[in-house]
Amino acid sequence: MAGVQVRDLTIRFGSNEVLSGLNLDVHEGEFLVLLGPSGCGKSTLLHSMAGLIDVAGGQIDIGGQDMTWAEPSERGIGMVFQSYALYPTMTVERNMSFGLRVAGMPRAEIAQRVQRAAQMLQLGALLNRKPSQLSGGQRQRVAIGRALVRDAGVFLFDEPLSNLDAQLRSELRRELKLLHQNLGSTMVYVTHDQVEAMTLATRIVVMKGGQIQQIGAPGDVYDRPANLFVAGFLGSPGMNFIEGKVQVSQDMARFSAEGMLLDLADCPARSALKDGARVVLGLRPEHIHIAEHGECAGTVQLVEPMGNHQVVWIDQGHRHLAAMVHEKTPLQAGQTLRFDVDRQSLSLFEQDSGLRI
């Protein structure tokens, strides 16, 4: 088991600086998820940890040792790729044992490790098959097995579930989480899928444009997003954003926007509010509660039934809000309704900087 420390990491592709002066600590035994849209540098960061990309500046320590210029195989890592990257001419068994054979490990130990990994991933019956004879889910299991047999301190995953269909994805996601619980190894996992990030992570690192936007436990990042980007990236449907102004006087604080006036007395950010500040109010769909005598009003534009809940799109003139309704209340498009807002859970951001207040 080992942690990873990234210090002032700079990576250039030609003249294009993808990462500049990035710092990140991966704690021992945690499941760290790098989350962000494509092109945000998350994969680049992972590949530089693996030693597959040359760094232009900075340092990478793995297990307390400087590995900035070490060969990928010397870093004590196992890696799983999006496209599985199985060796097509080798059987499953040969695929999993390739790295061990390269390292010159005794045959008995290779066989033992392969058996153990195969058992863990239910690959026992497939050991003599070629990758082309396997389904997508089985292929990715083999790829995970190939990383496992290395008994590495750190496992790196590069969007390992992106090529799978939805059902397999959630199945393998659960298996990965169980695997982490059982092994307790350090895992660094790159994805653009917020559901994977939320479900798997001990901590999430949200990235954009080569910069880390926020690091935190899934709940923290979800409930208290550091800026508008993080707030909008996590959650489905996304957070509702309402632009408006803050009115503060000695005995009251209010948020006012067109057609909306909210008392902010209970808001956690109450003390930091300045009178007249232009802000964006962030409101998760589950924090809108439909109530007969609610303080806000709107018309139902669209209802999306999801089985255990329904997503109601509320039309407020030029503004559309998504609300998550768990009651089986029958709602019709076009009908008017009133709703309340859970003030303790709302987020406020500065309009200019996009930062959380």
Place this chain on the structure above:
Amino acid sequence: MRAVYLPAAPVARHRPRRMSAGRVGVYAFLLTAALFFLLPLYIMLTTSLKSMDEIRLGHLFALPLAPSIDAWRAAWSTVCTGVSCEGVRVGFWNSVAIVVPSTLFPIAIGALNGYALSFWRPRGANVLFAVLMMGAFIPVQVMIYPLVKILAAVGLFSSLPGIVLVHTVFSMPVMTLLFRNYYLGIPQELFKAARVDGGGFWRIFVQLMLPMSTPILIVAAIMQITGVWNDYILGLVFAGNEHLPMTVQLNNVINTTTGERLYNVNMAATMLTSAVPLLVYFVSGRWFVRGIAAGAVKG
């Protein structure tokens, strides 16, 4: 079947007729083209089986009255190629001796070049590749004289190693391009996975990339074998009298200026000379197509 799910209302459609006018035209064209290319072969084959007396009758398209393989025998073992009269078999074995190393070396080096250029991308790889490609566009004739001087200086002129070296050098652009493009079609992640597994330059090449290269290896072999076998000018200039390839000897057979022109022997010698490339195409046609298509198929 799928038809069950079609809407109940009949769709205005009918089975395409088997023989449309266009189809007939296409077949007519194909047939004519095939005949056009097969006719010389037919004449060569029938003439080689006739006696000279029969050939003098001038019935070019007639089947041989008394087919005999005497002309083939003569062409193989007794016909005069210039001064010596030992048939084209000498040239055949010379060509084999040239083709085998001139196929193995260029493929080995070309595969290694392509592998290094597409996966390891050393500094200056693109410049190197561009220079190599430029080499492919310079006519061979331009380089003959300087090459003669260079090989003579190092004592390789007019020798088997000399001609093999020349073939290896001239085939390098195409071989490198062939393998580079093939390897570019293999996902980089595969290479990265092998690197994480501890594979080095040679191990990844030998244990991972070469086993995946069967189609392109066969394509390269076909190109080299037929190319080197059909070569005339390089063999004539660089091989020396001891190692003249079959093509050069065939020319000597046909262009003898003394005595009677033995058309049947000439035909037989020509067919013997072209037998190897023909055989290669017949045996490997399937692989050739597969190799070309391999670039378009996802692995």
